[in-house]
Amino acid sequence: MRRREYVTAVGSSVGALATTGVGTAQTVALERVHPVESETAVRPGDRIGFEVAATPGVDPTANDWEVDGSEGGAIEPNAPFWSYTHITGHPAAYGRFDESGTHDVSVTVDGTTVSWTVDVTSRAPAAPTLDVTCDPGPNATITVRDEVDVTASAADDSGRLHRLFWQEGRNATYVDRTDLSGATATTTYATTGGNAIWFIGGYPMIAWVACRDGRLTAARTDGPSVAAFRTVSITGTNAPVRAGDDLVVAADVEPEGNATYHGFVDVEVDLIVGHDPTHVDSETVAVFTGHAETVSLEFATATVRNTQTFPARVETRDDTSVTDVTVIGTEDGGSQGHLEVTDLETNAPVTGGEWLEVTATLSNTGDGPAGREVELVVGHDPTTVDTQSVTVGTGETATVSLGYETYPVNNDDEFPVYIRTGDDTASQTVLVYGRNGGGNGQSTFAVSITGTNAPVNGGEWLSVTAAIENVGDSAGTHDVELVVGRTPEVVDGASVSLAPGETTTVSLGYETYPVTNDDVFPVMVRSPHASDTRTVTVYGTD
Template sequence: MRRREYVTAVGSSVGAIATTGIGGAQTRTLKRVFPAERTTAVRPGDGIGFEIAATPGVEPQTADWRVDGPDGDAITPYDPFYSYTYVTGNPAASGQFDESGTHEVGVTVDGTTIAWSVEVTENAPAAPSVDVTCDPGPDATITVRDDVEVTASSADESGLLRRLFWQEGRNATYVDNAALSGSTATVTYATSGGAIWFIGGYPMTAWVVCRDGRLSSARTEGPSVAAFRDVTITGTNAPVRSGDDLVVDAEIAIDGDSTYHAFVEAEPDLIVGHDPTHVDSETVEVFAGNSETVRLEFTTATVRNTQTFPVRVETRHAASETDVTVIGTEDAESHGSLEVREMTTNTPVTGGERLEVTATLENTGDGPADRDVELVVGDDPTTVDTQGVTVGAGETTTVTLGYETYPVENDDEFPVSVDTSDDTATQSVLVYGRSGDDTGDGGERDEATFAVSITGTNVPVTGGEWLSVAAVAENVGSAPGRHDVQLVVGRSPEVVDTLRVSLEPGQSQRLSLGYETYPVANDDTFPIVVRSPHASDRRTVTVRGTD
């Protein structure tokens, strides 16, 4: 038979403790630890403890504790020392006698018995005293990354202090012990890397025992404990031009998976500027031990000169900071501006194949444009590829970005975007499911390919008025098909109108799309895109301000 391995979630001083196996043929030795002598004395109602050192160690249930007379249940091998025996292999027990008299207390292991004679009398020495405090205290709230120190101060007028036992106070789980001596002693137990049982609201108990077995205990409540809400800024769209939206992406991680098996709510705040100003916040629920990405943004002020300033994302426990640059109106041209002039893809592809996007970029500014061009995919935007480019004033360049698509079973249609930080172009793409299913009409796979073009708009319009876009969709593929054609507007692309179009091969259809513009105060110029899963066409429009 082997005693089980006993694992406790404790601090740096105790971890997982494996006990030694025993066999029937092994020679066992037993020795008194406390009371150290055969006879001892204790006052009525005071605690008394017993321990023997067993080599090899024993299971708690294999030690048979007996007390003579009617007080046979005054001593128990269970709380608080049952788990102590599991860890150490030393049989231990405790209890109290309420009436004066003399009692024989014994423990038998594999036929060997060790006994004590206990005189219960008012003339016995007083029980040791013990006081326990916790730092931080019960009124504090900490995180799982913070440490907790529990301090026990003990005294014995007979000068016989022997040992202090630390115990989690709700489940009577043994944690650690410390050797004592003399008349007074102070012992501190410090957790590391978390608040351990305090997370569950459990107290901490200290048991102090003397060489002659006299025993006392005290307990303390711990602080409240919260999961740690960590934050890391993962990217921005800086530099941006003054008046444009500055976007900050941040990862929110919840530290506490060993203690919180639930969703934890976090509310990151975006703080900007040398004179810190709160400009945005977001509420997100994250399962403990995992992370989620949030996007925070604000519209920058219109400034003449280029400015660089800090942006910081804060949670209640952590902060992450980076510097961003906003290009002033007088400097905008000299910094270059990388516009997306054309965008094509190799879709449709089958799930698991590489999807490639080729974009033609033009620097419309007076100075060089040094940018990281990103390929962003999905309705929950994810950057899947990045390429750095440097384009001289008035020059163009072509970039090809791509990634290996997920091997979906069914057809999947989603947006892909090329983002230069100055400009964004978006197009819907189609990834065929590997099951060979069609696009929804129950026949063979749709091989239709829709080309689209913008034929006119009613701009300029005044903010708050309807913006109309005329377009043509043509099926240039070899099979009939049905696809969505979308109107997408803005530098941060937003789908504002969608038409479902069915076309035979070679057939075309005139389309009318539109939306109600926002009542802006100042003139606003921005891109509009009409797109199908296979192609897109782009224009720049102006909405007049209401002022």
């Protein structure tokens, strides 16, 4: 990767600083940035920096720096200021004078020259001080998804702080800057383990602080060790199985990270089952970063008399995937029912204190009758508020209605509700109006998915249609979004305007990823007030 391409790739704010037209095809106007005045002073042995604003921006190769009429010497456009000029178009350089005396420093671009007279004397103000720390620190280990904050604290007894430059320590490349003022300043560079690729490679982060008169100080800090994030997703099971048979759970593991540094990553995968979680199997696989590997975990089920449904959880040290599995009891004969939630509706929005009702359509897709305890679970901290026992024959459907009296909240409250059968779970976000005026003069958009074109082949377009109804008492315009995946991602959206009581249909979609193996995942259509979810299948290329 060329240096300039690398610079553009690191740091969240680099793009905002990048020049749109470096070059020397026209006359360039130069203006001093620091030192601001044409005369300045620095102590012997202390660093001093120079910067001019160029209009239009210029390339580093177009800058001619001279000291006392000669090129090179004590002042050079070295890192990070070479890459700084690449990004901003502003000529910059730094260096130091070891002996007392007076020197002329100049930069010339396309025939235009800016110069300074530098008095090197022990009577000059002291260099600014700078302390740089990293959180998490160098003794910590984080994943590529975790946040990293590098904080610089600068001070200048003369009160002339001006600018702070961030430089990564791998390629000595400039990544960001912050304007300062006064005698003290603290600023933080925020990034993630995955973006701070210099930390992945074991290199430091460096800060430079410049004063208005050019005095310059640098400091550095080491960062944490950065490891790949080990994702896991259950792709299928052989459930339902008969009591005493082996239950097999298949899962895809994929380490997220930077392949330049991680390469093959050892991923330990654990299978944990039951309402009273029990570890039953584990496997360690070596997976190349950015690639997926399928693992199969299994255990011999207990010889139980009655059919049981319980959670099966696959874990790595960073991620978890859960599904419900069913073991057919020895006294339940050939019953292998499987109860899916194929439709979910609510009477939301309601006002706090009113009854919230959730109606679900249940379909038995197994090859035997399904007797289940169906649960209504509500809230961000999930709580079971109602249950109902149902039995659904093979190939049949049934409708259940569960509900509870909502809490009389003062302010509007939005939260998820779930219907759980033991074999399947469906959810929807509902709105409960607060007693302090919630629902008065407001537009509220209810959402109901009406269909999808799933299953589709990987790489094909997946479309989802949904009915949007304004159940509020005022006209309004809101964004409606399509969210997909177990790690939710917004892939499409539309702005919808509706009068009170009006309904419209939206069609949203996206081009699916060409997966190798079949992938089953949720899709959600949501407004700011409600949502509806379906599970879809994308066929793999194999």
